[in-house]
Every structure is written in structure tokens, then in C-alpha cells.
Amino acid sequence: MDLVENAVAIDVTTERHLMERARTGDREAFGELVAQHMRRAYYAALGFLGSHDDALDLSQEAFARAFRAHRKLDPERPFYPWLYQILRRLCFNAHRDRRTRQARLAEAAHWLAQEAADRAATTDPQRQAERAELREQIEAAIEQLPAHERETLVLREFEGLRYREIADLLGIPIGTVMSRLYSARKALARQLGEER
Amino acid sequence: MTSPHVHPDERARQLMMGALDNELSRQEQAELSQLLAGDAVLETEWTQLQRVKEVTQGMALQQPPHEVWDGYWTGVYRRLERGIGWILLSLGAVIVISWGAWEGVQELLRDVETPTMVKIGILAVIVGVVVLFISVVREKLIVRQNDPYKDVIR
Numbered sequence: 001m002d003l004v005e006n007a008v009a010i011d012v013t014t015e016r017h018l019m020e021r022a023r024t025g026d027r028e029a030f031g032e033l034v035a036q037h038m039r040r041a042y043y044a045a046l047g048f049l050g051s052h053d054d055a056l057d058l059s060q061e062a063f064a065r066a067f068r069a070h071r072k073l074d075p076e077r078p079f080y081p082w083l084y085q086i087l088r089r090l091c092f093n094a095h096r097d098r099r100t101r102q103a104r105l106a107e108a109a110h111w112l113a114q115e116a117a118d119r120a121a122t123t124d125p126q127r128q129a130e131r132a133e134l135r136e137q138i139e140a141a142i143e144q145l146p147a148h149e150r151e152t153l154v155l156r157e158f159e160g161l162r163y164r165e166i167a168d169l170l171g172i173p174i175g176t177v178m179s180r181l182y183s184a185r186k187a188l189a190r191q192l193g194e195e196r
Numbered sequence: 197m198t199s200p201h202v203h204p205d206e207r208a209r210q211l212m213m214g215a216l217d218n219e220l221s222r223q224e225q226a227e228l229s230q231l232l233a234g235d236a237v238l239e240t241e242w243t244q245l246q247r248v249k250e251v252t253q254g255m256a257l258q259q260p261p262h263e264v265w266d267g268y269w270t271g272v273y274r275r276l277e278r279g280i281g282w283i284l285l286s287l288g289a290v291i292v293i294s295w296g297a298w299e300g301v302q303e304l305l306r307d308v309e310t311p312t313m314v315k316i317g318i319l320a321v322i323v324g325v326v327v328l329f330i331s332v333v334r335e336k337l338i339v340r341q342n343d344p345y346k347d348v349i350r
Contacts, residue, residue, distance in 0.1 A: 027276075031269050038268045043257050052260055060268065064275035112255045138251060156217060157252045163219050175202070178213040185213075189244040192251070 012078070019075040022067070030070065034063050037080050040159070041087055047154030048091040050143055058094060062087035081169055088151065095147045112139050141191035149184040152177055208235075212242055216249045297322055 015036070021029035041062060046055035065086050066073075074082070112135050142150060155166045156177075167174045202210070211228040214220040220228065232239045301322065304315055 027273070031273070034269050034272055038265065042260070042264075042268075046257050052258070056260070056264065056268075056271070060271045060275060063272045064279065067272070067276055068279065112258060134251065135255065138255060153252075157255075158257050163214075163217070175206075175210065178210045179206075181213045181217075182209045185216075185245050185248045188248045188252070192248065193244065 015079055016075045019073050019079055022070055023073040023075065025070055027067075030063075030067050033079055037083060038063070040080065041083060043158065044084065044154070045087060045091055047158045048088070048147075048151055049094060050139065054094060058090045059087060062090055065090075084169055091151075092147055112142075137192060138188070141188045144191070145184050145187055149180045149187070152180040153184040156181060208238055212245055216245060297326075 015033070018029045018033050022033060038059065041059040042055050045059045045062075046052065049055055049058070062083060066083050069086075073079075142153065145153065152166060152170070155161045155169065156163075161169070163174045163177050166177045170177070208228075208231050211220065211224055211231065214224060215228055232242055301319065304310060304318060307315075
């Protein structure tokens with residue numbers, strides 16, 4: 001669609017203008033907001049749930065719910081943190097629904113990819129196989145983390161947010177961000193240690 | 197980064213996290229080095245955490261096919277349309293079923309051949325369905341809106 005093809009980074013003023021229009025129910029303006037934030041929302045959900053289908057489903061649902069609540073849009077505040085609150089609630093609920101989740105995960109393809117630079121640097125088949133095995137271990141270990149720890153780890157490692165940004169997004173103190181990261185990394189260290 | 201006035205173990209953990217994620221000041225970096233130099237257990241833990249960081253740093257989320265982005269807004273739009281569709285369908289169904297029930301009750305009351313007990317039974321079923329329906333709608337529309345814990349993720 002044109003919206004997607006034309007997606008470029010927009011400044012605060014443009015986003016505010018789009019939000020003002022979307023607030024009145026303007027779907028075209030909302031569509032532009034979707035085009036701007038869909039990738040970030042999708043990847044946030046993917047890191048959280050580990051399944052492409054779930055990530056697509058829930059991120060789209062979050063946008064749909066956001067539009068249904070368009071009267072609550074506050075153009076004075078950035079759009080994504082507001083959307084993220086809707087998205088994370090959906091993700092937590094899906095995460096809680098273990099039965100559906102496990103069934104989907106069993107069918108899901110890998111959700112982690114190794115960095116392209118890593119792949120290019122490694123042509124040795126044995127080394128590549130080791131890396132693939134390590135990726136599987138990491139995927140499995142992250143999937144076993146408690147939801148809040150997983151969320152914090154994903155925001156830090158895959159979204160690259162600073163502690164202050166994570167704390168603001170989740171509405172928690174920086175100390176809690178670090179505690180969650182510590183617990184998550186300790187759990188990963190245990191998993192990797194056990195399987196080596 | 198954070199206040200140094202926390203439990204020493206917690207402080208060491210915070211410093212290690214900050215160091216892994218490049219969030220430490222020089223002073224904090226020096227504080228961590230000092231802690232590590234004086235504690236072999238902490239140093240082992242630090243090595244393990246560095247290894248984890250090294251591994252997770254080399255990973256990225258799998259990219260979906262490009263077509264996903266092309267059809268993304270269409271997917272959102274379809275959901276919005278379906279939402280309106282469901283509202284209209286539900287509203288229409290409520291009106292038609294209510295009208296049908298009302299006509300049916302009138303017909304039933306006029307019918308002299310149906311035993312009284314059966315009439316009472318049918319009326320009880322209808323009233324029961326109406327009460328359940330109102331209760332569910334009330335919960336969805338009123339109670340949930342006023343629930344002070346509705347935004348709490350349990």
C-alpha cells in the first residue's frame with residue numbers, strides 16, 4: 001500500500017498533527033501512524049511471544065483497539081508509548097494463555113536471527129551448526145523467562161532502548177529495570193551453562 | 197545510574213548490568229572494578245553474565261517477509277470493519293430476537309391448548325435468558341469501565 005511504501009521517519013510536529021486528525025476518526029491519518037509504528041510494534045510483540053503469527057495478530061489488534069479508542073488520543077504525548085500499553089496488555093494476556101501459546105510455538109519457525117555480519121563472517125559449516133544450536137538454546141531459554149523479565153530483556157537487547165527509556169515505557173523505576181535484566185540474564189546464564 | 201544506597205549485593209548487580217549495557221559513569225565503573233577485585237564469586241558471575249551479553253548481542257529478531265508490511269494496514273483496516281460488522285450484527289440480532297420472543301410470548305399466552313406448566317416453563321426460560329444477557333452486557337459495559345484495576349496486568 002502507498003502508506004507503507006511512503007513510510008519515512010516523521011518528526012514530532014507531524015505526528016502530533018496526524019494524532020489530532022486521527023482523534024477525530026480520520027482513518028487516513030491513523031493509517032499513516034500505523035505505517036510509522038507497525039514495525040516497532042510487530043518486533044516488540046515478536047520478542048515477547050516468539051511467534052510471527054501471534055506478533056502480527058496482536059500488533060494489528062493493538063492498532064485496531066487504538067483506533068477504536070481514538071478519542072483518548074493525546075496529541076501532546078508521543079503515540080508509540082500509548083500504543084505500547086495496549087500492545088503489552090494483549091501480549092501478557094496471550095502469554096498467560098499457555099495452551100494456545102504452546103501449540104503455536106510448537107509450529108512456529110525460529111524467531112531469532114543471527115546478525116548478518118555474523119553469518120557472513122562464518123563460512124565454516126561446523127561453526128554455523130554450533131551457532132544455530134546456540135540460537136535454539138537462547139530461544140528456548142528466553143521463552144522460559146517470566147513475562148516481565150522477558151519484556152525488559154527484549155526492550156534492551158532487541159530494541160536497544162536505554163534504561164531510562166525502558167523505565168518510562170513500562171512506568172517502573174530504573175532499579176527495577178536492572179533487577180529484571182539481572183534475573184533474566186542469570187536465568188539465561190544457567191540455561192546456557194547447563195546445556196554446554 | 198541509580199542510588200548507591202542500596203544493599204551491597206543489589207548494588208553489585210546493578211553495576212554489572214550497567215557495565216554490560218554501557219550505562220555506567222567512570223566513577224561507577226571504578227566502583228565495579230573494585231568490587232570485582234575483592235570478590236572471586238562475583239567475578240565468576242560477572243564472566244558468566246558477560247558471556248550471556250556477548251551471545252544475545254549477536255542475535256536479532258527474525259525479519260518477516262516484505263509482503264507482511266505491504267498488507268499490514270489492510271489487516272488493521274479489516275479488523276476495524278469487522279468490529280463495525282459485529283456491532284451491527286449483534287444489534288440486529290438483539291432486536292429481531294427480542295421481537296420474536298415478544299411475539300412468541302403473546303402467542304403462547306393466547307394459546308389455550310398448551311398446559312399452564314409448560315407455559316410457565318417456557319416463560320422462565322425466556323426470562324432467564326434475558327436476565328443472563330443483561331447481566332453479561334452490564335458487566336462488559338458498566339462494571340469493566342468502573343473497575344479501578346482494569347489496567348493492572350495480573
